[in-house]
Amino acid sequence: MTAPKTIETYDATLRDGMQGEGMSLTAAEKVRVVHKLDELGIDLVEAGFPASNPKELELFALLAGEPLQHAQIVAFGMTRRRGVAAADDAGLQTLAACFAPVCTIVGKTWRLHLEKVVRVSAEENLELIADSVAFLVAAGKRTIYDAEHFFDAFRDDPDYSLRCLRAAADAGADRVVLCDTNGSSLPQQIADGVRAVRAALGDDVAVGIHCHNDLECGVANTLAAVAEGATQVQGTMNGIGERTGNANLVSIVANLELRLGHAVLGPERLAKLTETSRFLDELLNLNPDPRQPWVGRSAFAHKGGLHVAGIRADATTFEHSEPEVVGNTRELLVSELAGKQTVLEKAEAAGLAMDDAGAARVIERVKDLEHQGYQYEAADGSFELLLRQEAGEYEPLFRLESWRVIVEQRADGKVETEATIKIWVDGERYVTTAEGNGPVNALDSALRAAIVQVHPHLGAVELVNFKVRILDEAHGTDAVTRVFIDASDGTAVWGSTGVHENVIAASWQALVDSLEFAEQRRPAPDPTVQVRSR
Incomplete structure (x- = not known):
């Protein structure tokens, strides 16, 4: 395990996350998200590409007047166009002129893309990277270089992919971010790539990691990169994003802080993680995933009688962490597998007096009803009515x-x-x-x-x-x-x-x-x- 260190958090929900199917927020809603992320303690919030469309222009105009306590707004863009000087490139001009103190520009690193997509030579691509970074640095911007498809490029041509990073670093980039854009890498491949980058560029160049979740390794890949020296993690809230989504920043920060001991949000802000996760789902009109690690409704839910008994004796018997540290709560699910203690705790939470005999009768009734097809794990309201009937405190509404x-x-x-x-x-x-x-x-x-x-x-x-x-x-x-x-x-x-x-x-x-x-x-x-x- 690497020594604990401070990790910079970078949220890409408002740009990369919005590329997911069905994801859309108004400019005003995006401002609300920015404030929520600011309260959570996220360091950098990528608001989008201010030159891409009218909604983004409106968003940046709104954000320019919004006071933030912690987060910095990041404007996103691309390297200059072919045949156009950086100073004359409309996209770079917009980035330089906007209020955001941090700019992230994405550039090509994979020869496949140079040949099939942008159709530029390897040397010209290095010039595009260097010129663009230098222009924004000269404009007073903290500049981050996103190396698109880095890990595919590294496996294809290690030398050239590293030259792209060196071009950005020599031009003044504050940080180079290694992107697993296709989500095609496994944790060991990520670790190998980050290790090679740090060996080639040295400790003077800060490294970040940006992963997608196509192999369901987004979070694991991010943690592997941090273990090899990456000090910035990029992701989206709840892992939303194109195709199967981006690395889930919710799980990333919880694992970094609570399992690996790195300084990320701090205890007070980390306790807002569940609230922030569900806030975004509500704003996007999505049902929160009950099985989402750390913040899902079922993340700390227990159903079997033996599990519930173990939790009562010592929560660590069946839980990796206390749910309260991320703002979640423990759930004791009611089913034919539940024990009397689960029923008694549910009754106590509802303010009902119940003894062991009453709990046993409730369990037998639940078993009979579940045999008929009822299920009470997600029907807490219906189950409490059963408890009230047993306790003699039920009054029909009509x-x-x-x-x-x-x-x-x-x-x-x-x-x-x-x-x-x-x-x-x-x-x-x-x-x-x-x-x-x-x-x-x-x-x-x-x-x-x-x-x-x-x-x-x-x-x-x-x-x-x-x-x-x-x-x-x-x-x-x-x-x-x-x-x-x-x-x-x-x-x-x-x-x-x-x-x-x-x-x-x-x-x-x-x-x-x-x-x-x-x-x-x-x-x-x-x-x-x-x-x-x-």
Whole structure:
């Protein structure tokens, strides 16, 4: 293990990350991301190429007036064009004129690209690199050279790839960054390349690493580079990016600091890692990956009874780190494999009194329900309702008389959906009808229209995810289906589930559970607080 050292973090989410399929943010949203990364303690934030399109121009105009506490903004560009002096190159002029104190320029290092893509000679390419770096350095910019496809180039022609780095370093580049642009390298190949670069350039030239994840080695490759002396790590939040994505900066910084002892973010900022990761997912309208290392909902989740018992005795028996150090939490999943201790801890967290006998009854009920097709690992709301029923603290939100959904497709192809519900709440009968873009949406709207008349706070609850799974595919269209719904009141997210041969009936069960949980978790009114009418 190498001696601990300070590692510079470089986030490429706003440029490289946005090249991923379906990834898009407005300029204003990108500013929010910059501030979040600044709070996290990221050193360099690559905002993009200011000359590439109107959105990037708008972003740089906005960022010029934004105060940052820690991060520096990086402007990204390319080496000068053929036949144009660096001082006359429009892209380089834009970089030199922008407010960003740091500029990163990407250049070719692989002979294959010189021959097939840019069609320049090896010597001319060296001039492009040197001229571009020297121009930006003369303009007062800290200049980073990204050696595109470096590791492919190094394996193809080690001498020439190193000459490209030397050209950038001799022209004044603050750092050369070795890019595994195709994501084609394995950790040992990365280590060999970095070691050769450091031997050739010496300790006076700082080295960075930029990996892609095509072989699912992006994080491992980055760590291998640091072990050989790289002192800057580049990546994207949650590993988003073109093809299979970039190296995941979330995992990189956690591993560097917590497993290898390098100075990266520091304990206080590292505790914001989970929050930052999920913030980006929310902004991109993505469901956070529950299995993402370190920050995923399942990263510190335990299901088996023996595992839960081990965690209670000593968390290190089944956890590599304390989840709190990255801002995550431990989850004890409920299933037919769960032990009584899991149930008791869930009950305690919900503020419910329960003994061993009650926990045993809950487990037996869960086993029976899971045999029918229910699953409670992701349906924490539905499970808490089971706990409340056992503890005698469950109060139905309403009494159902009936519900009905009508779906009509007309000759012109237009589909209309209408739901009618009849329920009793506090002795009063409510009949409401609502339209929707589908049967579940219509049912939700109809139920909400009735229930908010008595419980107006439930109007703030929104359905944020809806999933259906066929449980016995061999039965075809009459198979049993399981529905999962995630709901949120703006501060918390919870899951509910329903199972039925009829997918709409299963959806109704999950929908009702989501609202009943929202009502059950609402704090009881404080009797000491007097409500005055005007």
